[in-house]
Amino acid sequence: MVIVTQAIFRVRDCGLGKLNASAGVSCEQLYSVRRDERDPVGEQADTRPRPSDDTAMTSVADYYAGKNVLITGATGFMGKVLVEKLLRCCPQVRALFLLVRPKAGQSMQQRVDDMIKCKLFDRVREDDAHFHRKIVPISSELTEPGLAISPEDADKLAACVNIVFHCAATIRFDEPLKHAVQLNVIGTQQLLGLARRMRHLEAFIHISTAYANCNRKHIDEVIYPPPVEPRKLIESLEWMDDRIVQDITPRLIGNRPNTYTYTKALAEYVVQQEQDKLNIGIIRPSIVGASWQEPFPGWIDNFNGPSGVFIAAGKGILRTMRANNDAVADLIPVDVVINLTLAAGWYTAVHKPKTALVYNCTTGGINPFHWGEIEHHVMSSFKRNPLEQAFRRPNANITSNYLIYQYWILVSHKFPALLYDLVLRLTGQKPQMMRIFNRLHKAISLLEYFSSQDWEWNSENVNMLMAQLSPEDRKTFNFDVRQLNWPEYIENYCIGTKKYVLNEDMSDIPAARQHLRKLRNIRYTFNTVLVVFIWRVFIARSQMARNIWYFVVSLCFKFLSYFRASSTLTN
């Protein structure tokens, strides 16, 4: 409560801040500190923002040359890809200021060091072994007053930053409303407050979601009126205790499925309020999946959205899910989203649109693919490239029928889990399968809203942006999803979950295939034993079943004798 109150005061303070508020520390002073220890290019780099007349004709990479970029959420899935792409394709970028919080006993510096060691950065490392010198981590917790940035750092940022990419958010579908508001709405307000202090800011790019307005079927590239005035909501949450907030959350979010989409809609409105003072672009990606092409196909590092479902299906745990076979699966590769984001940053800074431009970054209207097709390709891909130690052979079926779904949950999830746990108990081990299934059921129940229906997104601004790019930039910052070959993409996606999420070795595939064959044989044996057992029980109890059995057996016998006789005659 105290945090919310302080945050609101801070936001109000920020609201009074003037665009050119004195930062107290100059950009040169910042680099006098950083240059010695980290930034060898600092001497030559030009920190002054370029006038838009000069930049109007520049390429995207040229625009970012010499710029100081601030990124929130850089340790997240999309943030990492953004950092990588900027460093690789805009090598003249001056510095990347990453707002990072210490987490799980690690300092922000350790977290950034770990992040840049990961495979995602291999290509950047090849090009420039010292790329880390351009990265300047800034300690920040977005839910704290003033983003918990030290006054010195805040002054430095105000003096230097040219472009802001705001990626940080809570993307959990079960986030309590208060926390979702604190991060997604108040955090955004506070960042805008800081942005208003940035004397050389040219663009503020906010990452939203295509589902911010999922209560509508047709979604244009406009900011719709918010479900509630954010200020009023923030004021109310200030005095309400968590229990009350929990009780009223369903009524507040109305026909949106969760606090995530609700708070992202509020955040868009909050960002829009600044369009008179800042050059703003809003990116709305749909369901962000593994990379399509860059830095290499299939890169993914988390269980969010479809990735967790694919892995659970590949491991043979997930056998069914509620989804509409014919609904459009609006997946968008992460590299496409990042390319569009960087291009939008360039366009916003150079062309300075009068109002905030929204970019619906989706595939459904351009190159549609459906959940039924996804199911087919995911299953066949995991049969070709199996995951290690699968629980059962991959075989998931999606259905939109509630009763069929419940039937499969019982027969294919709960019954095997009970059986497996029984075996574990009997062998003196801790039962675990039922617990895993309960967590899986919670996850898929939160996703089914998105897989059971489809939406139509207008993408005029995306088309306009593409038309503005030079042919060269259209290749380097490619977001033309018409070229996306879905079966190939899904295959790489599944392999990516194996390699990068589960850290499995591709050389183990023969052993994994052998394991699947073993599971198939176990299944055949189990099914045969089951059928014989049921039949035996049935025969023992019913005269009619016995008669049918004798009839079938005698028929088979006659059939065999006939064949034997006819083959003797022909010989």
Ligand SMILES: CCCCCCCCCCCCCCCC(=O)SCCNC(=O)CCNC(=O)[C@H](O)C(C)(C)COP(=O)(O)OP(=O)(O)OC[C@H]1O[C@@H](n2cnc3c(N)ncnc32)[C@H](O)[C@@H]1OP(=O)(O)O
């Ligand atoms: C072949 C079939 C084709 C059909 C395929 C249809 C796919 C249909 C996708 C629609 C997707 C819409 C996406 C909207 C697009 C945005 O705008 S937002 C971005 C997406 N955001 C998310 O996906 C966040 C969703 N996740 C959550 O909210 C939380 O992780 C959950 C699901 C509530 C679970 O929270 P938790 O219990 O606190 O714990 P957490 O550590 O997060 O995860 C617990 C377990 O659930 C598992 N899990 C987490 N996420 C998932 C997941 N997505 N799936 C499975 N398991 C998961 C974890 O692996 C973990 O397992 P264990 O390692 O414990 O065994």
Ligand SMILES: NC(=O)C1=CN([C@@H]2O[C@H](COP(=O)(O)OP(=O)(O)OC[C@H]3O[C@@H](n4cnc5c(N)ncnc54)[C@H](OP(=O)(O)O)[C@@H]3O)[C@@H](O)[C@H]2O)C=CC1
């Ligand atoms: N993934 C998807 O399918 C989609 C995502 N989006 C949007 O894209 C953006 C990025 O999503 P994605 O990369 O997938 O999300 P991730 O969950 O992977 O990353 C979230 C980032 O936000 C940071 N963050 C969270 N809480 C705080 C905090 N209190 N203070 C500082 N930083 C914080 C995280 O830091 P830390 O590492 O410290 O936790 C992390 O870097 C979000 O705005 C999301 O709404 C939109 C559509 C789809």
